[in-house]
Amino acid sequence: xxxxxFAIVTGKQYIFAxxxxxxxxxxLLGGKGANLCEMTQIGLNVxxxxxxxxxxxxxxxxxxxxxxxxxxxxxxxxxxxxxxTGKDFGGSTNPLLVSVRSGSAMSMPGMMDTILNLGLNESxxxxxxxxxxxxxxxxxxxxxxxxxxxxxxxxxxxxxxDERMGFVKRKYGARLxxxxxxxHLKELAGEFLNVVKRHTGKPFPQDPYxxxxxxxxxVFRSWMGKRAVDYRKQFKITKDMADGTAVSVCTMVFGNMxxxxxxxxxxxxxxxxxxxVIYGEYLVNAQGEDVVAGIRTPKPIAExxxxxxxxxxxxxELQNRLESHYHEVQDFEFTIxxxxxxxxxxxxxxxxxxxxxxxxxEMFGEGLISKERALLRVEPxxxxxxxxxxxxxxxxxxxxxxxxxxxxxxxxxxxxxxANTAEARGMAGEKVILVREETKPEDIHGFFQAQGILTSRxxxxxxAAVVARGMGKPCVSGCEQIAIDDKARSAMIGxxxxxEGDVITIDGGTGHVYAGEVPTVEAAFSGEMVTLLAWADKExxxxxxxxxxxPEDATRAREFGAVGIGxxxxxxxxxxxxxxxxxxxxxxxxxxxxxxxxxxxLLPIQRSDFKGIFKAMRGLPVTVRLLDPPMHEFLPTAxxxxxxxxxxxxxxxxxxxxxxxxxxxxxxxxxxYQQYADGLRKLVGGLHTFEESHLExxxxxxxxxxxKKVRSLEEVNPMLGHRGVRLGIxxxxxxxxxxQAILEAAALCAKEGVKIHPEIMVPQVATVEELKRIHGHVxxxxxxxxxxxxxxxxxxxxxxxxxxxxxxRAGRMAQDAxxxxxxxxxxxxxxxSFSREDAENKFLAAYNETGILQDNPFEVLDIKGVGQLMKxxxxxxxxxRPDLKIGICGEHGGDPVSIGFCHQIGIxxxxxxxxxxxxxxxxxxxAKLLEAK
Ligand code: ADP
Ligand code: MG
Ligand code: MG
Numbered sequence: 036x037x038x039x040x041f042a043i044v045t046g047k048q049y050i051f052a053x054x055x056x057x058x059x060x061x062x063l064l065g066g067k068g069a070n071l072c073e074m075t076q077i078g079l080n081v082x083x084x085x086x087x088x089x090x091x092x093x094x095x096x097x098x099x100x101x102x103x104x105x106x107x108x109x110x111x112x113x114x115x116x117x118x119x120t121g122k123d124f125g126g127s128t129n130p131l132l133v134s135v136r137s138g139s140a141m142s143m144p145g146m147m148d149t150i151l152n153l154g155l156n157e158s159x160x161x162x163x164x165x166x167x168x169x170x171x172x173x174x175x176x177x178x179x180x181x182x183x184x185x186x187x188x189x190x191x192x193x194x195x196x197d198e199r200m201g202f203v204k205r206k207y208g209a210r211l212x213x214x215x216x217x218x219h220l221k222e223l224a225g226e227f228l229n230v231v232k233r234h235t236g237k238p239f240p241q242d243p244y245x246x247x248x249x250x251x252x253x254v255f256r257s258w259m260g261k262r263a264v265d266y267r268k269q270f271k272i273t274k275d276m277a278d279g280t281a282v283s284v285c286t287m288v289f290g291n292m293x294x295x296x297x298x299x300x301x302x303x304x305x306x307x308x309x310x311x312v313i314y315g316e317y318l319v320n321a322q323g324e325d326v327v328a329g330i331r332t333p334k335p336i337a338e339x340x341x342x343x344x345x346x347x348x349x350x351x352e353l354q355n356r357l358e359s360h361y362h363e364v365q366d367f368e369f370t371i372x373x374x375x376x377x378x379x380x381x382x383x384x385x386x387x388x389x390x391x392x393x394x395x396x397e398m399f400g401e402g403l404i405s406k407e408r409a410l411l412r413v414e415p416x417x418x419x420x421x422x423x424x425x426x427x428x429x430x431x432x433x434x435x436x437x438x439x440x441x442x443x444x445x446x447x448x449x450x451x452x453x454a455n456t457a458e459a460r461g462m463a464g465e466k467v468i469l470v471r472e473e474t475k476p477e478d479i480h481g482f483f484q485a486q487g488i489l490t491s492r493x494x495x496x497x498x499a500a501v502v503a504r505g506m507g508k509p510c511v512s513g514c515e516q517i518a519i520d521d522k523a524r525s526a527m528i529g530x531x532x533x534x535e536g537d538v539i540t541i542d543g544g545t546g547h548v549y550a551g552e553v554p555t556v557e558a559a560f561s562g563e564m565v566t567l568l569a570w571a572d573k574e575x576x577x578x579x580x581x582x583x584x585x586p587e588d589a590t591r592a593r594e595f596g597a598v599g600i601g602x603x604x605x606x607x608x609x610x611x612x613x614x615x616x617x618x619x620x621x622x623x624x625x626x627x628x629x630x631x632x633x634x635x636x637l638l639p640i641q642r643s644d645f646k647g648i649f650k651a652m653r654g655l656p657v658t659v660r661l662l663d664p665p666m667h668e669f670l671p672t673a674x675x676x677x678x679x680x681x682x683x684x685x686x687x688x689x690x691x692x693x694x695x696x697x698x699x700x701x702x703x704x705x706x707x708y709q710q711y712a713d714g715l716r717k718l719v720g721g722l723h724t725f726e727e728s729h730l731e732x733x734x735x736x737x738x739x740x741x742x743k744k745v746r747s748l749e750e751v752n753p754m755l756g757h758r759g760v761r762l763g764i765x766x767x768x769x770x771x772x773x774x775q776a777i778l779e780a781a782a783l784c785a786k787e788g789v790k791i792h793p794e795i796m797v798p799q800v801a802t803v804e805e806l807k808r809i810h811g812h813v814x815x816x817x818x819x820x821x822x823x824x825x826x827x828x829x830x831x832x833x834x835x836x837x838x839x840x841x842x843x844r845a846g847r848m849a850q851d852a853x854x855x856x857x858x859x860x861x862x863x864x865x866x867x868s869f870s871r872e873d874a875e876n877k878f879l880a881a882y883n884e885t886g887i888l889q890d891n892p893f894e895v896l897d898i899k900g901v902g903q904l905m906k907x908x909x910x911x912x913x914x915x916r917p918d919l920k921i922g923i924c925g926e927h928g929g930d931p932v933s934i935g936f937c938h939q940i941g942i943x944x945x946x947x948x949x950x951x952x953x954x955x956x957x958x959x960x961x962a963k964l965l966e967a968k
Contacts, residue, residue, distance in 0.1 A: 101252060151180065395409040853916070
């Protein structure tokens with residue numbers, strides 16, 4: 036091939052033939068383009084073509100026109116294609132047709148546009164028909180092209196074409212597209228040409244180069260289309276991840292040339308389970324999008340073995356060559372044209388967590404990837420999917436209908452029939468299942484808010500299935516028993532009619548659909564998951580602990596692989612219904628004696644709580660935080676009390692009125708009075724006794740005392756008020772009770788021979804002096820407990836770092852503290868001077884949208900600010916005490932990016948909620964592996 040002299044005009048090479056493009060340069064060629072080049076170069080059967088770069092796209096978007104000279108370059112490459120294929124673009128004997136395909140560096144399935152069969156016009160169509168001796172095929176290709184080109188390049192809405200299609204089908208009594216013969220399709224093409232003319236005011240362009248030029252521009256523009264922009268925003272695809280779309284121009288091959296032709300999509304392994312068998316679907320005598328669009332329900336690839344054994348053999352060969360080249364599970368598109376297999380696209384497969392974990396372990400076993408790769412290729416946050424609910428295993432109900440198991444997990448919710456309703460009701464906090472015949476990319480906003488997706492058409496690789504899998508949401512597709520009438524907003528399954536708002540349950544693991552809500556259970560760990568996480572633990576330096584407040588939580592956290600409890604919040608124990616009254620007594624106490632009496636009752640309760648947790652975590656450290664929240668959180672609100680008191684006053688007035696009732700009645704209606712005199716006397720007697728007991732007076736009085744206390748505890752800014760260690764300083768007896776309970780629980784466990792490692796942690800410390808005072812209590816009580824129980828109790832004393840000042844004083848804090856635990860929630864609030872609730876409810880979304888902040892700092896640690904403070908505190912603390920143990924608790928402990936940072940600054944452990952422990956374990960290993968790079 037002659038190298039085109041691109042440089043003269045543009046100074047930049049904007050076009051690469053598949054034979055020459057760099058398969059690794061996805062930023063330039065897009066994922067699709069790069070892989071087409073790479074597949075061509077490793078000798079796979081790819082129809083010839085070339086890729087116009089993303090740089091050309093950016094230049095186009097900037098100037099709103101194709102870069103100068105680009106069309107000349109395209110013409111030269113088309114000439115080369117003509118030579119390679121022996122066909123003639125727009126020619127009337129052996130016409131060359133091409134597809135114009137979008138594709139950026141990041142895969143954005145269905146977000147941008149592709150035009151097929153470009154180059155068709157009256158004369159090339161005649162050529163195609165003569166050449167193939169298949170008029171039906173020719174007209175079918177033509178009408179598809181007019182519609183696609185009309186829609187994508189000229190902006191004529193699908194519905195105008197669909198309406199004509201419906202008309203022609205009705206006219207000839209055709210049920211499926213396939214029932215239309217050549218003459219019908221010819222008529223349809225004519226109708227379509229008219230649709231275009233009517234809506235654009237111009238005839239359909241017949242010059243193939245004009246078609247090509249318009250299409251390339253349209254594909255470039257689709258990069259900035261609303262769908263694509265929304266998608267990038269949702270998935271946080273930034274410019275340095277993907278900037279602009281490339282356009283690949285690819286010789287058409289035809290899957291709709293008869294029964295020895297077809298089209299399909301495949302996965303080199305099962306993307307739902309990870310099993311190492313080729314997986315996918317195909318349709319005989321169909322083209323391009325037919326499989327994905329769910330127009331007909333396709334057949335599983337396994338059936339191809341019977342139907343076209345030779346093609347099946349080639350597919351298996353393709354599977355092996357793709358995997359051994361890419362060292363990754365591939366998702367590929369193929370077309371069979373008269374018995375020849377072509378590969379039209381490949382990319383790394385999107386799989387659910389289960390499949391990712393299984394393939395990691397198995398591909399390592401097969402020698403396809405290294406252990407390092409096995410760990411790095413699984414996105415940690417995905418593992419949470421593995422903990423998605425499943426239908427309760429003892430549930431025996433009969434299902435309403437069965438579709439295809441398209442994305443695992445079970446979900447219940449109210450039926451909604453369109454994406455907008457799903458979005459509205461979902462945002463309003465309702466659980467909804469999006470139910471549609473098929474979904475399209477423009478439904479994406481509905482997916483975000485739905486618990487699950489159910490479609491009546493389309494296969495396991497339909498849009499609905501692919502998108503749901505990516506999001507980890509349950510999906511049942513191709514459930515053909517359901518007849519949806521979205522105008523009437525109802526669906527029929529056999530005899531049953533379902534209306535919008537009715538609750539159903541779908542199980543994306545089996546494809547079953549049930550009426551009503553079905554109980555679900557949490558998923559269990561697979562063997563592969565255990566293996567992978569064991570590898571991760573070996574690799575990681577950072578340890579993973581859990582936040583847990585009860586023995587049950589602790590046990591579960593241990594099952595998730597936590598190597599300790601990094602945070603036990605004692606206030607959670609105070610809040611349970613049997614304890615709250617005692618806690619309130621403690622708060623309401625007027626004297627120290629009264630308070631002590633309440634504390635004496637709390638002591639054994641706390642002690643047994645701690646004992647339970649220590650035992651569940653035998654052999655591992657358990658960090659208990661002393662009481663943290665402001666006292667008023669344990670009391671009812673003033674408003675609530677005022678209401679109750681008002682009710683009681685009303686009750687007292689009503690009793691007064693009842694007492695007067697006999698006299699009033701006697702006066703008004705003596706006869707009636709006589710009739711009821713007996714009963715009335717009894718009633719009044721009862722009221723007297725009630726009054727003498729002063730019951731309501733007592734209650735009113737008590738409530739008024741509480742109200743007074745609540746008012747006295749009221750703070751302008753409770754989160755910055757009398758809480759944490761400040762409470763411990765004002766009421767040393769409260770902290771002393773807790774310290775005693777912890778140490779006694781430890782002593783009791785030690786006596787039973789249970790190895791335990793308790794740690795006492797003080798919240799909200801700002802000054803060294805605060806810490807020293809509490810340390811004094813711990814040391815004193817520690818001695819007493821050891822003496823009374825006659826046993827050594829090992830205990831560590833430490834502080835939370837969640838106040839900015841404490842971080843600044845870390846060097847000195849470390850003299851008293853044997854460990855630090857960053858409370859990154861409060862520390863983030865304090866560093867930003869944001870209150871979390873106000874920030875999240877009022878302005879944070881806007882900050883993120885306008886780019887003032889990249890992430891929500893309460894979810895992803897703000898490395899530049901909060902992180903800097905942490906780094907400094909770590910260094911200062913370790914200077915004082917080299918073996919200082921440092922951890923973090925708070926939301927960030929389960930966030931992979933934050934975990935990476937914690938690893939970098941030398942923190943010893945992260946502590947997060949139980950179900951995020953597996954996520955954190957993998958993230959910790961990745962942090963270590965990436966550091967080495
Ligand atoms: P998407 O990114 O939406 O998958 P593609 O560019 O891959 O878009 O094309 C859409 C459909 O058309 C796919 O099924 C693809 O296999 C098919 N297709 C694209 N180019 C060709 C071609 N040259 N010949 C036959 N089918 C094609
Ligand atoms: Mg594709
Ligand atoms: Mg805190």
